[in-house]
Amino acid sequence: MLTPAESEALLLSLRVATESVAFNLPLATLIAWLLVRARFAGRTVLDAFVHLPLVLPPVVVGYLLLLLLGVHGPIGGWLYAAFGLRLAFTTTGAALATAVMSLPLMVRAIRLSLESIPAGLEDAARTLGAHAVDRFISITLPLMAPGILAGAVTAFAAGLGEFGAVITFASNIPGETQTLPLALYTALQSPGGDLPAARLAALSFGLGLAGLVVAEMIARRLRARLGQ
């Protein structure tokens, strides 16, 4: 049904999206928790910074990543010198760029679910003898689960289609960083590529739709379980 090139792009997209979600899950949960519960000086700045990818052109994000994490950048240079680790122009780099782009989506979803937890429940857990970590694991985290899952699925669906940041930071290398949208773009650039482009577009469309439907179903089921 799919040509080898198509399935390669599809699998790569799935891998990049999965890795970006895996990378974002703990980070987004931590940031959401900090934004809702913690009171610290840089809160507003952190809030704005996390949301930057929503308003910046993705190419700018990719370019900034290249500046920071490229082998000549301050962080990328150190990673390369110390561990021989290269991020730019790799699959991991594509996942990282995707993660940065979808971080605000996840933070927002998790933050909403955290804000809807009555603070009184954690106090109740305290009076029942639960210390901070215990409370987080036994009360806060399960009640945030619908938000975390919905955020993860949305970010996954969005990550399948990340274009600008990936092509800038990780380039367009078939089998390595050429995900679905990049393959689609490449097809459009080549003569006679209309049909392959249409097939790839349909594939992207189906994936995105399925992702959103699954996200909504999971969220609904969890909300029902939690009686919300």
Next chain:
Amino acid sequence: MLDVDLTLRRGTFQLTARFACPTPGVIALFGASGAGKSTLANAIAGLLRPAAGHVRLDERVLFDGLTGIDVPVERRRIGYVFQDARLFPHLDVSANLDYGARRAPPEERYADREEIVVLLGLSALLGRRVNQLSGGERQRVALGRALLAQPRLLLLDEPLASVDSARREEVLPYLETLRDRYAIPMLYVSHQYDEVLRLASQIVLLADGCVLASGTPAELSGDDRLRALIGTEAVGAVLDVEVVDLDPHTGLVRVALGSGTLRFALPGARPGGRVRLNVLARDVILATSAPHGLSVRNALAGTLTELTDEGPDSVLASIAVDGARLLARITRAAVVELGLATGTPVWALVKAASLRGHAFSRGDQRAVR
């Protein structure tokens, strides 16, 4: 002994609380809304930090502003039943009950799960999700959950406020059962005088962030600061008395009051049982001579000790009846026409049919004294 002496500021609200009450027993924090009852309860639980002072429970220091001791909430071992129950929505009733139980130190266990489930009537609810419970059921689960954490003090912050009045009987009798079954000190926050009278062995009176008075309901029932809070209709003399005997012919119980007795109907009473009565001032009639040919069953000889103006034409009379005190609301006209004054010997007449008592466990009374 629960020994509290603290100050706390929240915004413009200033709380200054100082009282010491014997434990076990039920201490009622009684006052109007906004008096600072919940703030005080939260400070005792450790959810709010006092600016200064101390909180001690049975020689254990929970907070001391001078030495810097501030035991964290989770280690205070104070059970808290919140107004809004605060059950965990992702857990069923059974798991809610187990939450505190699993975190309680094994050597401090006194409340058994099976027993609590039966005492609170929770057997049929165990598998339910908490959003399938009625208001009264929620509070009972919250009560069970708090008790199973094996607390050394149980705090109840208006647990009946979110339960509609018709369903309060779904909770109140259970509270009485717990009070009588376990020797655990309870702090009961309420602005409902009838609840307080049913449960409390001590009342701490709170108004505008200050403790006005504390003592037993019997001691405080004559206090004008309490009277100001409860409304004219509820004003009366609270008496903790003992059932002397039961008249099998009339079905009335006799309780000792000083050297005299009072008779009234009390289904289920047993000789020797303790009973709390609120003899309402509006139900007491004064006579200057021994009554004859009246339907009234209770006539007690006493001396008028105090006359307090209550309104333009009503006067509240205190009558000392051989070691106890009664209150009577009479008209100013009656005072003038009968020539009543402090020291006047009078008969206090109480209709048996107007007296409502409720059993008050012997064990608890003994513990309080």
